[in-house]
Amino acid sequence: MIKTSSCIFSFFLLICFLAVVAFGGTFDQEFDVTWGYGRVKILENGQLLTLSLDRSSGSGFKSKQQYMFAKIDMKIKLVPGNSAGTATTYYLSSVGSAHDEIDFEFLGNVSGEPYTLHTNVYAQGKGDREQQFHLWFDPTKDFHTYSILWNPRNIIFLVDGTPIRQYKNLEATNGIPYPKNQPMWLYSSLWNAEEWATRGGLVRTDWSKAPFIASYRNFNAQTSKNPTANSWLTQSLDNVGLTRMKWVQKNYMIYNYCTDTKRFPQGFPHECTLN
Numbered sequence: 001m002i003k004t005s006s007c008i009f010s011f012f013l014l015i016c017f018l019a020v021v022a023f024g025g026t027f028d029q030e031f032d033v034t035w036g037y038g039r040v041k042i043l044e045n046g047q048l049l050t051l052s053l054d055r056s057s058g059s060g061f062k063s064k065q066q067y068m069f070a071k072i073d074m075k076i077k078l079v080p081g082n083s084a085g086t087a088t089t090y091y092l093s094s095v096g097s098a099h100d101e102i103d104f105e106f107l108g109n110v111s112g113e114p115y116t117l118h119t120n121v122y123a124q125g126k127g128d129r130e131q132q133f134h135l136w137f138d139p140t141k142d143f144h145t146y147s148i149l150w151n152p153r154n155i156i157f158l159v160d161g162t163p164i165r166q167y168k169n170l171e172a173t174n175g176i177p178y179p180k181n182q183p184m185w186l187y188s189s190l191w192n193a194e195e196w197a198t199r200g201g202l203v204r205t206d207w208s209k210a211p212f213i214a215s216y217r218n219f220n221a222q223t224s225k226n227p228t229a230n231s232w233l234t235q236s237l238d239n240v241g242l243t244r245m246k247w248v249q250k251n252y253m254i255y256n257y258c259t260d261t262k263r264f265p266q267g268f269p270h271e272c273t274l275n
């Protein structure tokens with residue numbers, strides 16, 4: 001009798017736990033506003049968050065939780081219209097001088113011209129691993145899912161489930177630093193980067209179009225605290241994933257540090273020769 005009821009009890013606990021894990025909390029439960037206070041709005045009972053940027057300030061938020069490996073998904077709708085000079089960031093980062101960081105950054109453009117999706121990986125304070133992409137859709141028309149899979153084997157950047165970049169853990173085999181010892185927080189911000197963002201700063205922000213607004217929905221984090229459904233913790237790219245990533249890189253990649261001979265005349269960083 002006691003056994004049955006405690007089993008039923010733990011069964012409901014598990015269902016409850018899975019529900020929390022699968023749907024994530026509301027934006028006010030999951031994040032703190034860190035910057036530009038009145039410019040961060042949480043709407044629709046915590047299901048929608050908007051960031052805004054005007055001439056005097058941008059805005060941003062940070063996760064309450066820290067993550068030690070995670071699969072993070074967020075739906076984002078970027079600043080529409082003339083978004084030149086704006087930068088929307090979405091990244092994981094630890095703190096301290098030798099910090100780790102996994103970056104998505106969306107650089108705006110004049111109306112009708114493509115956004116640039118900028119990515120980077122920092123390990124123990126060192127980044128310089130930029131790859132940039134255009135997208136195969138207009139990221140300002142609808143919400144699209146941008147995901148970071150960070151596990152002990154690799155980091156995978158995904159757009160609507162399509163992998164666009166993989167950074168492998170080659171630390172044990174090749175001594176290349178890999179983020180694996182420092183917990184990270186999730187950050188996002190919308191700020192003015194007109195000095196460099198659009199065509200290297202040639203196109204400036206049109207402040208008559210302010211405020212600029214980026215919107216967020218459906219945040220979900222799978223963490224290693226969750227003892228069930230943690231297949232993401234060992235996930236890597238299978239052949240289908242590799243083929244799709246190659247398709248993106250062939251058709252939409254506009255910059256890759258691993259092929260920038262001007263920047264690395266003495267030879268590419270070690271990981272470039274191994275991937």
Ligand SMILES: *[C@@H]1O[C@H](CO)[C@@H](O)[C@H](O)[C@H]1NC(C)=O
Pocket residue numbers: 107108109110113114115116197198199200254
């Ligand atoms: C803006 O549009 C130009 C022209 O299509 C393109 O070369 C550039 O990559 C786009 N993005 C940024 C951020 O400048």
